[in-house]
Amino acid sequence: MADRRVVVLASGSAGNAVWVEVEGAALLVDAGLPAEALLRRMAETGCAAGSLVAILLTHEHDDHARGAAALARTLGVPVLANEATLRACGWSCTVPCERIPNLQSVRVGSWTVEAVPVPHDATDPVAFVLEAAGTRVAVATDLGDVGEDLVERARGCDVVLLEANYDLRLLGVSPYPWFVKNRILGRTGHLSNDTAAAAAVRLNAGRPQRFVLLHVSEVNNLAPLARDVVAEALAREGRPAQVQAVRPNQGAEVRLEGRT
Ligand SMILES: [Zn+2]
Ligand SMILES: [Zn+2]
Structure with a gap:
């Protein structure tokens, strides 16, 4: 299983x-650093550019x-997204793009990809559920x-990379202006640790899973706190799962060899 990462x-x-x-077939979900920085991190972590589909x-x-x-x-691979997102990016036609519809399974090389709409203040934001070789x-x-559409499709995934953006108390006392706090708190904002914990319980199908908490705020959260809140909620419900939280502005590798 060392070929899964x-x-x-x-x-x-x-x-x-x-x-x-x-x-040996890789997908990159989002590319939110400059391309040179992404290429550098790929090289540092042994992610071979030639594997990217x-x-x-x-x-x-x-x-x-x-x-x-x-x-x-640079790599000669397409960017896949729904039509509204591609339009919102406003790229020239020199960028290789392919439209994928929401809520339909699409084959991408050896992968099956499904985009699931989520509430967030962007044009047509989605989560992705990906499947290859089981x-x-x-x-x-x-x-x-976290809506039912997403829970239905993502429940029981081997790895769930889930947002845990803020702790409600830390957000309350943070120096962010109120209009920003309200944006984060709103239904089209970001997930709190508590909401992520409740979602993790719904996403667990009673078999071992890995939860990796992402998009942890540097100001309004702490990675160990996010991890504990989600891990405790899963443990309270007797759900078998491993939980890790990725510190803001850092990377992490999830090893899939040991699945328990
Ligand atoms: Zn966003
Ligand atoms: Zn973001």
Whole structure:
């Protein structure tokens, strides 16, 4: 199983990119750092550019899309996203792009990809559920709430990369202006630790899973706190799962060899 890996190249408000690889075929979910920085991190973590099949884009916000066009051109791989997101990116026709519809399974090389709409303040934001060779991975960051559509499709995934953006108390006392706090708190904002914990319980199908918490705020959260809140909720419900939280502006590798 050593040929299955998830590498968080970047996570947080400064940039997001997740490398998901099974049997030598990789997808990059979001490319929110400049292309040179992404290429450097790929090289540092042993993510071979030649394995990349496509870049998937969840939404057009800069911390997810910044390097996508340049990386796609450099590596000669397409950017896959729904039509509204591609339009919102406003790229020239020199960027190789492919439209994928929401809520339909699409074949991308050896992968099956499904985009699931989520509430967030972008044009048509989605989470992704990915499957290859029996390995299922969900990537859901930048969402104000976790709806039934997403739970239905992502429940039981081997790895769930889930947003845990803020702790409610830390957000309350943070120096952010109120209009920003209200945006984060709103239904089209970001997930709190508590909401992520409740979602993790719903997403657990009673078999071992890995939860990787992403997009942890540098100001309004602490990675160990996010991990504990989600891990305790799963333990309270007797759900078998491993939980890790990725510190803001850092990367992490999820090893899929040991699945318990
Ligand atoms: Zn974001
Ligand atoms: Zn966003």
